[in-house]
Amino acid sequence: MIFKRQSILPGFGPTFGYTVLYLSLIVLIPLSAVFLKSSSSGWNHFWQAIRSPNVVAAYRLSFGASLAAALISVALGFLIAWVLVRYRFPGKALADALVDLPFALPTAVAGIALTSLYTENGWLGRYLAPLGIKVAFTPLGVTVALTFIGLPFVIRSVQPVLADADLDVEEAAASLGASRWQTFTRVIFPVVRPALLTGFALAFARALGEYGSVIFIAGNLPMKTEIVPLLIVTKLEQYDYSGATALAVVMLVTSFLLLLGINLLQRRSRRFTEPA
Amino acid sequence: MNRSQVKDPVLVRWILTGLALAALVLIVVLPLAAVFVQAFEKGWQAYRDAIVQPETVSAIELSLLAVGISVPLNLLFGLAAAWAITKFQFTGKNVLTTLIDIPFGVSPVISGLVYVLVFGAQGWFGVWLAAHDIQIIFAVPGIILATTFVTFPFVARELIALMESQGTEEEEAALVLGANAWQMFFRVTLPNIKWGLLYGAVLCTARALGEFGAVSVVSGHIRGQTNTLPLHVEILYNEYKYAGAFAVASLLSVLAVIALALKKFLEWKTSEERG
Numbered sequence: 001m002i003f004k005r006q007s008i009l010p011g012f013g014p015t016f017g018y019t020v021l022y023l024s025l026i027v028l029i030p031l032s033a034v035f036l037k038s039s040s041s042g043w044n045h046f047w048q049a050i051r052s053p054n055v056v057a058a059y060r061l062s063f064g065a066s067l068a069a070a071l072i073s074v075a076l077g078f079l080i081a082w083v084l085v086r087y088r089f090p091g092k093a094l095a096d097a098l099v100d101l102p103f104a105l106p107t108a109v110a111g112i113a114l115t116s117l118y119t120e121n122g123w124l125g126r127y128l129a130p131l132g133i134k135v136a137f138t139p140l141g142v143t144v145a146l147t148f149i150g151l152p153f154v155i156r157s158v159q160p161v162l163a164d165a166d167l168d169v170e171e172a173a174a175s176l177g178a179s180r181w182q183t184f185t186r187v188i189f190p191v192v193r194p195a196l197l198t199g200f201a202l203a204f205a206r207a208l209g210e211y212g213s214v215i216f217i218a219g220n221l222p223m224k225t226e227i228v229p230l231l232i233v234t235k236l237e238q239y240d241y242s243g244a245t246a247l248a249v250v251m252l253v254t255s256f257l258l259l260l261g262i263n264l265l266q267r268r269s270r271r272f273t274e275p276a
Numbered sequence: 277m278n279r280s281q282v283k284d285p286v287l288v289r290w291i292l293t294g295l296a297l298a299a300l301v302l303i304v305v306l307p308l309a310a311v312f313v314q315a316f317e318k319g320w321q322a323y324r325d326a327i328v329q330p331e332t333v334s335a336i337e338l339s340l341l342a343v344g345i346s347v348p349l350n351l352l353f354g355l356a357a358a359w360a361i362t363k364f365q366f367t368g369k370n371v372l373t374t375l376i377d378i379p380f381g382v383s384p385v386i387s388g389l390v391y392v393l394v395f396g397a398q399g400w401f402g403v404w405l406a407a408h409d410i411q412i413i414f415a416v417p418g419i420i421l422a423t424t425f426v427t428f429p430f431v432a433r434e435l436i437a438l439m440e441s442q443g444t445e446e447e448e449a450a451l452v453l454g455a456n457a458w459q460m461f462f463r464v465t466l467p468n469i470k471w472g473l474l475y476g477a478v479l480c481t482a483r484a485l486g487e488f489g490a491v492s493v494v495s496g497h498i499r500g501q502t503n504t505l506p507l508h509v510e511i512l513y514n515e516y517k518y519a520g521a522f523a524v525a526s527l528l529s530v531l532a533v534i535a536l537a538l539k540k541f542l543e544w545k546t547s548e549e550r551g
Contacts, residue, residue, distance in 0.1 A: 005365040009447055019372070022353045026424055027378055030390035033400065037393050078297045083296035087289055095297065097540050101304050104539075106486025107384075108506040112513050113307035116522075118312060121308065123440040124302075128467040150302055170282040181282060188349040209383025212488035212506070216513070229385040232492060236389065244383055248386045259381045260419040264376075 010023055011261030033254075038249045041242035049246035054223055055231060059250075062228040066207035073203045076147075076198055077154025084155075085162040098154050102148050107212025114145050115217040137219030145213045150203030155200035158192055165191050192274065198265050205258040207252065296388030308529060311532075315526035318519040324522035325511075334500045335508035335524070338416065342491075342504060343484045348426040350480055351473070354431025362439040363447070373436065379428040387425045388493025391418055414496030419504060422490040427483045438472040441550050471545035478542060482535035486528060 004012060036067040038046055065095045083089075084096055102110065118135035123159070128135060135141045165188065173183040210231040226234075228247060235244035284292070316323055326332060332455040357376060360368060379387065393399050399498060410417045446468065450460040466473075474521040495502040503511065505528055512521035 007364055009363050009444060010449055010451075010460075012360060013519075014355040016364075016366075019353065019357040019360050021350075023375060024373075028375065029380070030394050030425070031378070033390055033393040034386070038522060054532075075294075078487050080290065080296045080299060083293050083335060086284075087293055089293050095300055097536055098300060098538065099549075100536055101308060101532070104482050104486075105308070106488060106506045106509075106525075106528045106532065108488040108509050109311060109486070109532075110307060110464065111523060112509065113310045116310050116518075117306055123306065140286050142432070146531050148307065152301060167477075174282060179397050183282075183395060192360075198535050200501050205381060209386070211385050211492075229489065232385050232389060234315070236392060236493060239391065239398070245388060245393065248383075248389055251383055255383070256382045259377075 009047045034245055034248050034252065037245045041245070045242055046246045046249070048245045050250055051095040054226065054251065055222045055228075055247065058228045058231050061139055061142065061225065064210055065142040065146055065227075066204050068143045070200050070204040071151035072143070072147050073154045074200050076149055077199060077203075078158055078196060080151075080191070081155045081158040081162055085159055102152050105211070107149075108216075110213040111145065111216035112146060112214065113149060114202050115141075118144065118217065119156050130188060136217055139220065139225060140185065141217040141219070142214055142225060145217050146210060147208050149213055152206050153202040153206060154196070154199030157195045159204065161192050161195040170221050194265060198262055201258055201262045201265065205255050205262070208255060208258075277418065283438060308533075309523055311525050311529045314518060314522040317522075322519055323523045323526075326520035328502075329520075331500050331503070332508060332524055335505045336501045336527075338419065338502070339485055339504045340505075341416070342423045343418050343481055346484050347418050347477060347480050349424055349476055350427055350431050353428070353523055354433075354435050354476055355473070358439050359430040359436035361436055363444050374430050376436075377429050379425055384426060384487065384489030387499070388422050388489035391421050391494055395421075413494050414498070415502060418494035419491050421451055421489055421504060422494045423483075424486045426487050426490050428485065429478045430480040431473070434472055434476035434479070435469060438549060439468055442468055468549065471542055471549050473541040475539065475546055478535055478538045482532060485531055 070182070080099070084092065084099075115122075115136055117123050118128070118133075118141060120126065120136075122131045122136070125135060133140070135144055170183050170187055173187045174180070178186065209229060211227075211233075214227055215230055218227060220226055220230055228251060232247050232251075233245045235241075236246070283289075324531070325447075357372075361373060392413055393403060394403055395405060395418065397406065398414075400414075411528060413420070446464050447460050450464045455463065486506055488510070491504055492507060492510070495504070495507055497503065497511065505524060509521050509524050509528070512518075512524060
């Protein structure tokens with residue numbers, strides 16, 4: 001039941017009705033098909049589908065590479081956000097605009113571009129190959145692609161918090177005798193920690209589901225560089241709908257839990273930053 | 277005011293700035309540069325040939341068609357959702373707002389999969405659709421549906437944030453002064469949110485043009501029929517036609533850069549709207 005408080009504004013009925021109808025038709029009903037399909041194929045089938053060796057290997061790669069990429073994004077993202085907020089330098093506006101490029105660049109374009117950079121005769125690969133570092137067609141390549149995807153999430157989470165942070169508090173710490181490093185670890189870092197966590201979770205969640213930018217640089221070697229979304233596509237191409245659905249259910253539940261965690265984090269950080 | 281106590285030493289500033297810019301160049305700028313350099317590697321003529329090829333042209337047409345249908349649909353939805361959510365108080369409001377964000381949390385591959393399960397040969401309506409000779413999966417309608425799904429929240433999310441900050445006083449004043457519902461909407465609400473609406477439309481269009489995973493699952497990769505631009509890039513690349521793949525990719529990259537520039541401009545405009 002929807003209880004609406006009185007208002008003189010018109011249009012609640014049609015706009016609310018249309019919102020619910022469109023949401024159900026485009027998102028909720030199709031999405032429920034995944035859960036209904038997997039429950040109709042039975043528990044045993046589900047269990048077998050998600051425990052076969054190549055699936056387990058894919059989960060290990062997807063989670064491992066996403067975790068590594070999210071951690072790298074946190075470190076680099078914090079550094080870039082810090083420099084963009086606190087320092088002035090020529091070209092700063094351009095650098096700030098470039099941060100969003102991974103959001104805007106189509107994933108397939110990013111995928112082939114990154115692959116061409118890191119193959120053995122690519123712009124970067126040719127310097128890494130003599131050092132014995134192979135990036136393209138290895139788990140490292142998957143991590144590189146996921147870092148490209150994840151970095152803007154961290155920067156855009158941290159930037160507003162750093163910009164709002166009160167310089168007076170830092171000044172107070174300094175005048176009470178704290179070194180710059182102490183001020184950083186005891187005053188600045190605790191303020192941005194929730195934003196870093198949010199950025200980490202957003203980058204991680206996005207990395208788990210990412211497909212286009214990864215499949216080219218991964219090379220998709222069975223048991224070695226196959227990510228979970230690729231296995232879903234492979235199973236669909238073999239008309240193994242229930243197998244594909246089983247993998248999808250696990251991924252959906254994981255990402256919903258992550259989103260729930262992000263929501264709780266954001267609510268908590270708001271409680272800390274906003275006066276009651 | 278002298279803030280010398282909270283300034284980092286010059287050397288630290290230079291080192292950190294250098295590291296940050298190096299990271300940005302390495303991670304973001306180099307891939308973009310690589311696209312353009314490789315697109316023109318075989319010269320202008322080869323570039324032009326790759327673009328005017330009939331298969332590329334039909335991919336451009338299909339991409340524009342998918343954008344042309346999914347973006348207006350999501351604009352209309354965004355307006356309706358933001359109006360209901362921000363101008364009225366009702367129970368279940370937070371749940372509704374959260375549900376709208378769902379497509380952002382779903383892997384693109386799964387966004388395609390859901391429609392295969394509903395409309396595919398083995399799906400809920402598969403038998404019925406086959407009997408009536410209607411094809412949705414591996415056809416254009418599937419591509420439009422998948423594109424609509426992945427771009428679903430962009431406009432709604434932007435408008436909800438913007439209209440929440442604007443409140444309801446101006447609309448109420450218009451009504452009290454005798455405006456009817458449409459006059460209120462076109463003379464008060466729409467002028468207040470126009471830049472925000474455009475911002476949502478830009479994000480929505482950029483994503484719709486570039487979507488790969490979801491569209492790839494439902495398209496069936498039929499050349500000249502169900503290939504959007506990003507799918508065409510993949511096919512050319514997998515056939516080792518690198519120059520062609522990067523030429524088409526460069527088109528998409530130019531559009532992405534334009535979208536970024538528009539986004540920056542509109543961010544500046546919407547911050548004025550928020551007041």
